[in-house]
Amino acid sequence: MTTATIRGEAHAALITAPGSGQGKSMVTAALARLHRNSGRKVRVFKHGPDYLDPMVLEVASGQPVYQLHPWMTGEDECRWRLAEAAAEADLILVEGSMGLFDGDPSSADLAILAGLPALPVIDAWGMAQTFGAVAQGLANFHPELAIHEVIANRVGSPGHGKLLAGSMPTGLSLLGAIPRHAAMQIPDRHLGLVQAGELAGLDAQLDAAAEVLKAAGLDQLPGRVALEAEAPEPPSRLLEGVRVAVARDDAFAFLYRANLDLLERMGAKWCFFSPLTDSELPRCDALWLPGGYPELHAARLAANAPMLAAIRAHHGVGRPILAECGGLMACMETLVDSEENAHAMLGLMPGTARMAGKLTALGLQHMTTEVGELRGHTYHHSLLETPLEPAAHARRLAGSPAEPVYVEGALMASYFHGYFPSAPALVAAIFRGEPLRFTQN
Structure with a gap:
């Protein structure tokens, strides 16, 4: 049986961080809601095994969220799901897991496999010019990984944001500086967000978080990425009627x-x-x-x-x-x-x-x-x-x-x-x- 080739092109990025606890889950959700509210079709994926974050990401995007992991789901499935999304969506966001290079395969491995640029979210609390050094370290660590911009999270003031922007090395820029804001905070449990159904007023909070990102200049779209993959053969009907x-x-x-x-x-x-x-x-x-x-x-x-x-x-x-x-x-x-x-x-x-x-x-x-x-x-x-x-x-x-x-x-x-x-x-x-x-x- 021959399989069909799926091709698509969409704005796309892998949202990542230097480590857990930097705020990438809520930033990803807020970005999805921001662009959805702007009339765009947004598809979001999650790197690795995770049940909790995808629940919130589905509410944020209004679309189903699937896992991508080169070992657990397989490389071919990663390519196929992304290409399928690119054929119908305006924007694709992939939320990474842990730190960018943590794990084997890591979030960086997925980005390289799929040809996606990585967009790190860096918690700027307590940092000044060192922020630029962290960004440069992430960008230079792997020669096959593309990082052009970073996001600063939990910024203390507009002046703090300008200081961070000024610390950026040549070839990197600060896409936006997100202030500390209640709308960007969601309770967590056991290394992840709590279940979406447990969060009263989640829709209103996501709308508020989207406005926080818009004010921070994060309504810009990442670059376009062309994606192509072979569709998988359908499985045998081994559970017919069960x-x-x-x-x-x-x-x-x-x-x-x-x-x-x-x-x-x-x-x-x-x-x-x-x-x-x-x-x-x-x-x-x-x-x-x-x-x-x-x-x-x-x-x-x-x-x-x-x-x-x-x-x-x-x-x-x-x-x-x-x-x-x-x-x-x-x-x-x-x-x-x-x-x-x-x-x-x-x-x-x-x-x-x-x-x-x-x-x-x-x-x-x-x-x-x-x-x-x-x-x-x-x-x-x-x-x-x-x-x-x-x-x-x-x-x-x-x-x-x-x-x-x-x-x-x-x-x-x-x-x-x-x-x-x-x-x-x-x-x-x-x-x-x-x-x-x-x-x-």
């Missing part, structure tokens, strides 16, 4: 759009339900309990006896369940929250999930079976206490064993979050309830 119920509410919300898209492209019919508020499951053949914050809503989960009974009955008749991270925690007998309160959960697996008060695992991982290698990541602040022996372990990129993968009947549960398009046949086997043969342990 009905998948997907948990989504304040407790379970960590969902990649690409994962839902793949289920649909493989023929599955999926629908959302709420373990917090619904009293019964929708008619379904399989369940997906994704990650989220069950620890923040454990009392409500425990009190929803009809829903707990419905999920137990689904498991009891041997229908498939995929439980990821927060979903795994809900499958345990007990969940102990950060206040040391114990809550009775589904009891599909013996043992306890306990909040640890600190980050307990973070990083890219992959799970390998005879029908494919599922790529993804882990990220959690809890610990599992269970007598169950894992069926397998996900692996870190370096090859060492990492997150345990548990199989109880047709339930597969792990702290591991999978990116479904990396292994369609494996994902289909999970939701069909087929036995899996893991090739690593």
Whole structure:
């Protein structure tokens, strides 16, 4: 089967920073809203595994947000999604992760792969002429990476902004100086923004933030970039007619759009339900309990006896369940929250999930079976206490064993979050309830 070539040209930039905490997430969101309010179609992407920032970026842009990561999603998919966006959008923004050169592959690697210029956001708090040195260091670190402009964030005064502009070395310019402003502040949780649905007045705040950027001179468009890629072949219809119920509410919300898209492209019919508020499951053949914050809503989960009974009955008749991270925690007998309160959960697996008060695992991982290698990541602040022996372990990129993968009947549960398009046949086997043969342990 031949594939189509997709070509497009759009204004585009990768919004990055020297490190985390510089304000790039809110700057990206405010830029998206600024240009959307100016009548432009804006597409935003996120580098790497992240569920929280894309929620805010979708509200800001009014368009779906997908992940781009040369290893997790694959280089070809990165090129394809960007070219597809360039064929329809006026502006493409890619929010980087961590610092520009942090990680492997880094945000810089993605920019080089796609041919995008990087636009660093540098927190200018407590800096004067050193700002120019930081900008120059970023611009000169990699010869294949294009950086022409930078943005100063949290600037103290117009005079401070002029001082920063004067510190720019030859070949670099200051695109804009963003003042300290309440509209540019969004609460964060666990290294990212809080869920968009938890933020009252988010639309109004984004509009206000867009005006802050406009006043700072950031209504200019970045340069145009021509993008081209081959469209991927459609996946086999391995889930034709399979009905998948997907948990989504304040407790379970960590969902990649690409994962839902793949289920649909493989023929599955999926629908959302709420373990917090619904009293019964929708008619379904399989369940997906994704990650989220069950620890923040454990009392409500425990009190929803009809829903707990419905999920137990689904498991009891041997229908498939995929439980990821927060979903795994809900499958345990007990969940102990950060206040040391114990809550009775589904009891599909013996043992306890306990909040640890600190980050307990973070990083890219992959799970390998005879029908494919599922790529993804882990990220959690809890610990599992269970007598169950894992069926397998996900692996870190370096090859060492990492997150345990548990199989109880047709339930597969792990702290591991999978990116479904990396292994369609494996994902289909999970939701069909087929036995899996893991090739690593």
